[in-house]
Amino acid sequence: MKSLKFILAGILFGIIMSKSEAISWYRMQEMFRFQSFHMYGLMGTAVVLGSIAVFLIKKFYVNDYTGSPIVIQDKDKGFARYMLGGTIFGLGWALTGACPGPMFVNIGHGYFGMLVVIFGALIGTFLYGVFKNKLPH
Amino acid sequence: MLELLKQPWPWWTAGAAIAFIMVLLLYFGKSFGVSSNLRTICTIAGAGKRVKFFDFDWKAQRWNLLFIFGAVLGGLISSTLLKDDQPLQLAEATIADLKAIGLAFDGQLNPGQLYGTAAIFSLKGFLILILGGMLVGFGARYAGGCTSGHAISGLTNMQLPSLIAVIGFFIGGLATTYLILPHLF
Numbered sequence: 001m002k003s004l005k006f007i008l009a010g011i012l013f014g015i016i017m018s019k020s021e022a023i024s025w026y027r028m029q030e031m032f033r034f035q036s037f038h039m040y041g042l043m044g045t046a047v048v049l050g051s052i053a054v055f056l057i058k059k060f061y062v063n064d065y066t067g068s069p070i071v072i073q074d075k076d077k078g079f080a081r082y083m084l085g086g087t088i089f090g091l092g093w094a095l096t097g098a099c100p101g102p103m104f105v106n107i108g109h110g111y112f113g114m115l116v117v118i119f120g121a122l123i124g125t126f127l128y129g130v131f132k133n134k135l136p137h
Numbered sequence: 138m139l140e141l142l143k144q145p146w147p148w149w150t151a152g153a154a155i156a157f158i159m160v161l162l163l164y165f166g167k168s169f170g171v172s173s174n175l176r177t178i179c180t181i182a183g184a185g186k187r188v189k190f191f192d193f194d195w196k197a198q199r200w201n202l203l204f205i206f207g208a209v210l211g212g213l214i215s216s217t218l219l220k221d222d223q224p225l226q227l228a229e230a231t232i233a234d235l236k237a238i239g240l241a242f243d244g245q246l247n248p249g250q251l252y253g254t255a256a257i258f259s260l261k262g263f264l265i266l267i268l269g270g271m272l273v274g275f276g277a278r279y280a281g282g283c284t285s286g287h288a289i290s291g292l293t294n295m296q297l298p299s300l301i302a303v304i305g306f307f308i309g310g311l312a313t314t315y316l317i318l319p320h321l322f
Contacts, residue, residue, distance in 0.1 A: 005165060006203040013158050013204070014211015019142070019219065020151030023212070024246040026227050029235060032307075032314040035228040038148050043288060045152025046159070050293035053160045064166040073168065075281065075291055075298040082298045085280025086287075086305020092272025093306060094313035095265065097247060099284040100171040100277060103270075104205045106247065108212020113252040113266055118175075120270020122182075125175040127271070128278040129190035135279065 014105045023105045025097025032094055081137040092124075143221045159289055167200055170286030171208075172277035174201050239322035250322060265321065272309075280305065 017023045020042055031039040056062070057070050064070050093099050096117045098106060103121065106114040128135075159169040176191065177198040185192035224244025232242045243249050249256065256262035277283040280302045282291065288306070291299025 003200075003203050006167075006200045007207040007210070009158055009161055009165075010204040010207020010209075011211040011214065012154070012207075014208040014213075015215050015219065016146070016151050016154045016158070016211075017208070018212055018215030019146040019221075020148060021145055021225060021246065022151065024225060025248055025251065026225055026231065026235075026242065026246070028310070029314065030228050030231045032310045033231055033234055035230040035234075041148035042152045042155070045149045046155040046289055047292050049153055049156035050159050050289060051295070053156060054163075054293045057160075057163065064164050066166060068166065070163050070166070072163070072290075072294050074294070075287075075296045078298060079301060082280050082301035083305045085276050085278070086302035087276070087309040087312075088272050088305075089276025089280055089283065089302075090306040090309020090311075091313050091317075092269045092274075092276060092309070093284075094310040095269035095317065096273060097251070099273065100175065101205075101208060101283075101285055103273075104171070104208045105212040105215075108209040108214070109216040109246065111247055111252050113247075113257040113262075116257060116263060116266040117270035117273070120267035121172075121175050121274030121277075122178055122270075123267075124271035124274025124276070125172075125278050126179050126184055126188070126191075126274075128275045129176070129179065129184065129188040132190050 013101065014108060017102055017105045018109065023098065023102035023109070028094060028097045078137055081135070084136070139219075143219050145221060145223075145226070155289060156293075159293065162204075165200070168286075169290045170282055171201075171205060172274075172283040172286060173198060174205050175274050176278060177202060238319045240318075276309070 021027050022039065022042060027039055030036040054072065062070055098114065098117060100121065103114050103118050162169045177195045180191040180193060180195045225246060227242060235242055240248055240250055251262065282302065287299040287302040
């Protein structure tokens with residue numbers, strides 16, 4: 001059960017992302033061209049409901065399943081890394097039509113080209129690790 | 138019931154379900170964020186011996202690898218048991234715009250012109266996919282998270298850095314859409 005619950009959560013994630021077509025290159029184009037409400041509605045609903053949940057978790061000091069308090073880490077302060085990193089991410093996101101979650105879900109659909117994308121993403125991650133100290137953060 | 142699940146799900150059901158997954162992972166004592174797995178995989182491959190950034194105890198991230206393994210299975214289930222034979226209902230305006238830049242809409246989730254076998258094994262197609270992946274991987278780690286870590290986990294926790302990152306995601310996405318894609322096909 002210790003491992004199984006994470007696999008089950010992942011399966012649910014994969015099904016949701018597939019059946020809502022949020023793993024589709026075409027849907028990303030529709031979004032970046034502002035021609036459909038679909039992705040905005042999807043993200044908007046997730047953020048609004050998620051915010052309410054996080055607010056309630058903090059207000060009532062909700063514990064996790066082990067009984068320890070749920071702690072949500074704040075992101076480090078900064079601007080350059082978020083703006084520059086975010087923009088670089090976005091360039092690749094619209095090109096491949098997939099952010100990291102959907103890359104893996106697409107493998108399950110038999111889109112083996114996503115293996116090339118994931119391999120590229122691993123190289124990109126490695127390069128960040130190499131040049132980390134030379135970049136503005 | 139199964140017939141209902143096979144159809145494309147409306148955006149609000151998927152949005153609610155993604156919020157549910159984020160809360161579920163918090164309840165499991167974890168934080169929703171997929172791109173950290175890329176760093177973990179680099180570490181497992183031995184990158185920690187050369188680069189300090191990858192020198193960490195990856196076993197604490199084992200749960201997240203199980204999560205993406207589940208995500209692959211979720212994709213497999215959706216493309217078999219929950220398969221929907223209808224073509225994707227893409228906006229007419231998008232179909233027309235893509236046609237104008239030389240990309241034909243084929244009704245699949247992803248275009249054959251990018252993800253078909255012929256495309257993957259052509260030099261141009263391979264370079265597009267690998268360079269696109271590199272930008273995503275580099276950018277996600279530089280920004281400290283991707284769509285799940287920033288747009289969901291960060292924004293729901295009212296984090297200004299996440300809002301800046303999401304704005305960056307869009308600047309990059311719009312630049313590719315309007316400046317790069319028109320020259321690729």
